Amino acid sequence: MTIDPRRVGVALAGYCAFLNLYAPQALLPALAQNFGVTAAEISAVMTAGTFSIALTGPFTSAIADLLGRKRVIVIAMLAVALPTLMVALAADVREIIAWRFVQGLALPPVFTTALAYVGDEWPPAEVPGVAGIYMMGSSLGGFSGRLIPGLLTDLVGWRPAIGTLALITVACAAAFAVMMPRERHFVRSEGVMASLRQMVRHVVDPRLVPIYAVGFGVLFNFMAVFTYVNFHLAAAPYFFTPAMLGMVFFTFLAGSVTVPLIGRAVAVFGRRRFVLGVLAVWVAGALLLLTGPLWSILLGLTLCATCGMMCQGVSTGAVTATATVGRSSAVGLYMTVFYVGGSAGASLPGLAWAAGGWPATVAMVVAVITGMATVVALFWREPA
Structure with a gap:
């Protein structure tokens, strides 16, 4: 069986981006204790990265429509490594937040360009499956980015743990540069302003808004879920260490296994019906997080991770299938909205946590899932 190097490259791009993005998550309780700050305050470490991604996503996608795919991805991968190293050298929380913001600026060219590459290089019928491969790489990267620092922190401290991720990122960039073929079907944009005009059209496209x-x-x-569960499990009666919190993210592996099956499921059920079914299971998983036994919480986390990855795989594939013109700008806009959601998800639940602890945080999650299901049921349209 011949392995398509393009699929390997797409998976590598997802792995590299998400290796770094969520790396501090399992370390948050330890960082909060080390620097003497609250859970809501240390969550700004996560917000900084997602917020800067939201700011720059549209512009980097417009540039990618001019410069091509592979070159942009390799440069961006290498650029991510420097702020990752600087996070490891930071003297206080403010420096960590600042370097996390810079790190976020370098990440959008990786995933927006990779997803645009998928839309360019594969026929529409294969896009959901290839987007699933990207999500598999992303989930493995997110898992590794949480597990590796968690394990190493207990052994050598959090600074060498984060520094290790910078080295892995450079290695991923080198492997991507060697393995990934240059794009064959890329059509250069007419210019940055043309891409931005396309983005404005995407904003009002009723097929893309849902x-x-x-x-x-x-x-x-x-x-x-995966920010505040660390504080829940670090407290009584669980008292998890950073290494134990890193192990919690083994729940992501279930998503890595199931996400490549998205293409088949979408072919059978259609995107709309499939997403509605996944959202129903997601609510059940969120409710399990309120139970006491550790096995039940881990099952809930597994369902939440798997359902989230499935929804992400379907929606990213739907963007590239729906936007036949200006795919990079459409993906860039999707990423902006996606990471605005991430910034809100890292900060707003902090208010719920302060007011009502873990139950209030989970209640907010269930409310958002319900809103998603309502939008999909009423407004989602299948791509032509």
């Missing part, structure tokens, strides 16, 4: 709404909700819920 997809963007789902993207907002997906990362909101991911950030809410």
